[in-house]
Amino acid sequence: MSHWTREEIQRIGHLVVDLIAEHLSGISNQPVFHPMPADLAGQLLSTPAPSQGATPDEILRDFRDSVEPYPFGNGHPRFWGWVNSPPALMGVFADALAAAMNPSCAGGNHAAIYVERQVITWLRELIGFPAQAMGLLVSGGSMATLTGLAVARHVRCGIDVRADGLRNAPQPFAFYMSTEAHSCARKAVELLGFGSSSIRPIATTDDYRMDVPALDTAIARDVANGVRPIAVVATAGTTNTGAIDDLAAIRGVCDRHGVWMHVDAAYGGPAILADEYAEALKPIGSADSAALDPHKWMFVPVEAGFVIVRDASAMRDAFSLVPPYIRSAGSATGVYGLPWFSEYGFQQTRGFRALKVWMTMKQFGVTGHKAAIEENIALARYLADRVQAAPDLELMAPPGLSIVCFRYVGGHRHWPEPSGDGERRKGGAAVHPGEMTLAGRADEATLAGLNRSILERLQLGGEAFLTSTELRGRYTLRACVVNYRSTRDDIDRMLNAVRALGARPTN
Ligand SMILES: Cc1ncc(COP(=O)(O)O)c(C=O)c1O
Known part of the structure; x- marks a missing residue:
């Protein structure tokens, strides 16, 4: 059970590869979506954990019969729902290879750490952040936004939030985002303990971009009323319509008021490569923090998000907590003496998601x-x-x-606009x-x-x-x-x- 021979691994591996090939090549001839049949769903929901182990062949048969035929749909050429892409082939295989190595990417002196460092550099350069910035692969745009805003909280609150939380705050705080901002920004503000009532929803113009003068006014009003502005969440590619906020103008407002600027480029960020959008997206690189999702428009299989923070030491200060059982890393610290990734985010044990980003970027x-x-x-x-x-x-x-x-x-x-309720x-x-x-x-x-x-x-x-x-x-x-x-x-x-x-x- 626990020790597979090389031949056995190869035999099972070939079965898996056959399933992958069948799925990815056959998908365009299938309906884009068909819902899970009720009986099968019920069976999955009600079957208890297996008391005995099954053979790989039995397990793969179950997958082939009950799982593979009912996909989300996003591998299909006619799937355009939400913001979900088909997977890059090398990303698919990378997930298996990463699992085979199964490292923890908390830190240390092993290959996965340097692969992630390289990917961070590539993504950092893509969106124009300076070399001193620090990035981290995370699960997706939501976690990237939460991480960026957690650093903003640490830097901007003017109190020791790590020690005291927000209960001793001498004044209320405020966040600013357009009415078109993704819901993850609000969830992040709630989770960080500020409450959604600290959010000032900023109206948008006809083209669904943040009304920047309205933002300026909202911040000025808060300051006049003794409220401390923490961060503006600008969006580079809204989920509803793909609108790109005027990032340069928002940067100006943030500078004037000393407010943190986070850019949610989870969806739109990679479009900086497109000639038509390079100019509008260039100011992402001027933000204090930004989110960009390789699992959206870079076709990396989910989950693969990326957060970057301009002030690396602020990011470390916001998260670092190194207990003795990690501090005494010894040779695991590595030739470059790089701090562990776990000092820059919430997670300790971290998966090798960098491999699928690395392989997908190499593939394309x-x-x-x-x-x-x-x-x-x-x-x-x-x-x-x-x-x-x-x-x-x-x-x-x-x-x-x-x-x-x-x-x-x-x-x-x-x-024509309806004239009365009677016709509704x-x-x-x-x-x-x-x-x-x-x-x-x-x-x-x-x-x-x-x-x-x-x-x-x-x-x-x-x-x-x-x-x-x-x-x-x-x-x-x-x-x-x-x-x-x-x-x-x-x-x-x-x-x-x-x-x-x-x-x-x-x-
Ligand atoms: C603009 C934007 N920001 C953030 C998110 C959240 O990203 P995730 O679902 O990867 O957490 C999305 C998801 O579609 C998005 O479109």
């Missing part, structure tokens, strides 16, 4: 990533153009980066476009119901996978192209499906 090369990202942006633009040219579709926001928000509106692209349809029930034509109008609730029904049927039909969101309270379909497998033909097929479903409501 900078030029390969640039080409894939630019192609995704072009595909999103193609989708937006097709939406604008279609009388039965409506673009819901200016397309940003690789995100397009749109909806089906039947034969009436420009609906309750419950979001779908309505036939012909009915809308007869009525001569459709209100927001009707269109939301129709598009909700389109989305539901599109996902269950398996032809393509979109998700939805709300923009200024209006329901919209949303496509986020972070997918190196997608083509124009895939976009056409999705649009045909949406229009066919829109013209054929079920209730």
